[in-house]
Amino acid sequence: GVFGLEPIDQFLMLETRQRSSFIRGGIQNNADSLKPSDSRIFIDWARWKDNAYHGISEQFPIDLLRLVNVGFLLSPVPFAHDNELTLVAGPAYPPMTRFDQGTDMSGYLKERIQRLFDFTDLYIYALADPFPRIYAATNVQLVRDQIDDYEIITTVKKFAGKGRRTVVVKDEDAATLGPAITSMQVEHFAAIRDGYVIKVSAPEGGILVVNSQYLPFWSATVDGENATTAPVNHLQMAIRIPPGSQQIVFTYHRPDLTDLLKLLETALQIL
Numbered sequence: 203g204v205f206g207l208e209p210i211d212q213f214l215m216l217e218t219r220q221r222s223s224f225i226r227g228g229i230q231n232n233a234d235s236l237k238p239s240d241s242r243i244f245i246d247w248a249r250w251k252d253n254a255y256h257g258i259s260e261q262f263p264i265d266l267l268r269l270v271n272v273g274f275l276l277s278p279v280p281f282a283h284d285n286e287l288t289l290v291a292g293p294a295y296p297p298m299t300r301f302d303q304g305t306d307m308s309g310y311l312k313e314r315i316q317r318l319f320d321f322t323d324l325y326i327y328a329l330a331d332p333f334p335r336i337y338a339a340t341n342v343q344l345v346r347d348q349i350d351d352y353e354i355i356t357t358v359k360k361f362a363g364k365g366r367r368t369v370v371v372k373d374e375d376a377a378t379l380g381p382a383i384t385s386m387q388v389e390h391f392a393a394i395r396d397g398y399v400i401k402v403s404a405p406e407g408g409i410l411v412v413n414s415q416y417l418p419f420w421s422a423t424v425d426g427e428n429a430t431t432a433p434v435n436h437l438q439m440a441i442r443i444p445p446g447s448q449q450i451v452f453t454y455h456r457p458d459l460t461d462l463l464k465l466l467e468t469a470l471q472i473l
Contacts, residue, residue, distance in 0.1 A: 221415055223351040224437045228266045228359065245279065253296055254282040265362040266355075268332045270437060271413045277325045287327040297322055333367070336391040336400055339382040339409040339440065340367040347374045354436050362435075369411060369440060375432040380442045383408035397453040407445040412452055413438055419456040425449055 249256045255277070264286045267275075280296055281287060302310045343361055345354055354370060361368040371379060386408030391400040402410065414420075416439035422429040425448060429441045441450070 218415065218417065220351070220433075220437055224266075224270075224355060227352045228355040229262060247300070250279070250299065250301065251282075253280070255279050256282040259284050259286045263359060264329060266359055268329050269358065269362040269435065271333055271335055273329055273332045275327045275329065277327065278322075280325050281327060286330060288330070290326050290328050291323070292325040293323040333362075333413055334388075335413045336388050336398065337367055337411050337413070338386040338388055338402070339369040339411050339434075340384050341369070342376070342379070342382050342409070343368055343370045344373055344376055345370055347372050351436070358435050367411075369409065369434040369438075370436070371432070371434050371440075375434075378430050378432045378442060379409050379434070379440055380407070381409075386410070386443060394451075396455060397451060400450040400452070401448060402443060402450065404443045404447050405445060407447070408443050409434075409440050410443050410450060411435075411438055411440045415439070417454075419454055421453050421455070423451050 244261075245255070246261065249258075249261070258275070258277075258281050274290075275287065278297060279299070280289075280292065298306070298310045298313050341361075343357065345357055349357075349372070354372075358370045361370060367382075369379075369382070383404070383406045385406050386402060386404040388410070389401045389403055391398055398412065400410065402408075411434060412420075415437055416431065416433035420431055420439060422431055422441050424441065424443060429450075431439045431441050434440045443450070
């Protein structure tokens with residue numbers, strides 16, 4: 203979900219504080235998710251009852267997952283009925299668990315051996331109404347500039363319910379983004395090399411949100427003119443859209459060795 207064009211940088215140990223705190227302070231911010239009885243797959247076997255896993259939406263905040271464009275959860279075990287999730291695919295029969303050892307040890311061992319060569323299908327659950335990759339904000343919730351990560355994530359969670367497009371913005375970024383205008387619509391967007399091209403209908407302007415991490419390596423233009431990006435929702439970025447704008451382009455570029463060589467070449471020419 204939240205991964206856009208930045209994962210290569212993050213896997214190079216360039217992960218930002220915002221993403222780290224969002225996962226630890228938001229997604230994993232309760233005893234159940236931090237200390238599951240099976241830490242390999244985040245399963246708390248105390249929740250296993252009647253051949254189903256209960257309370258997944260209590261263990262992990264579904265609204266925060268939905269906010270960062272997560273559309274599906276994959277699980278090795280079936281979930282009990284949950285209004286937040288819809289089963290879309292799964293294995294023909296449920297897997298045997300550790301609790302089956304006492305009643306059918308031979309069957310349990312046979313299945314474990316089979317999985318070494320042909321792992322069973324996973325259960326796939328769809329989240330209701332995940333936030334799209336690109337969307338128009340319908341409302342702005344301001345927070346003070348000095349707010350800490352945990353406080354802002356708590357505020358984001360409060361406004362991340364289904365159907366909402368509220369963005370949480372610090373006071374210092376409010377002037378950059380301006381007000382949210384509900385008449386603005388995202389008509390189309392497409393991934394291009396190192397970015398996105400977006401077409402909007404914005405007769406009165408508005409705020410356009412890209413469901414990707416705010417980083418200084420992103421730049422944006424609105425109808426060819428440079429635009430200033432600003433962080434929203436602790437882990438996303440947005441720009442102000444002037445009235446009548448039509449095409450927005452976001453580009454991701456982290457300076458590399460080639461850029462350094464160009465700077466040195468320019469410096470030498472000046473000297």
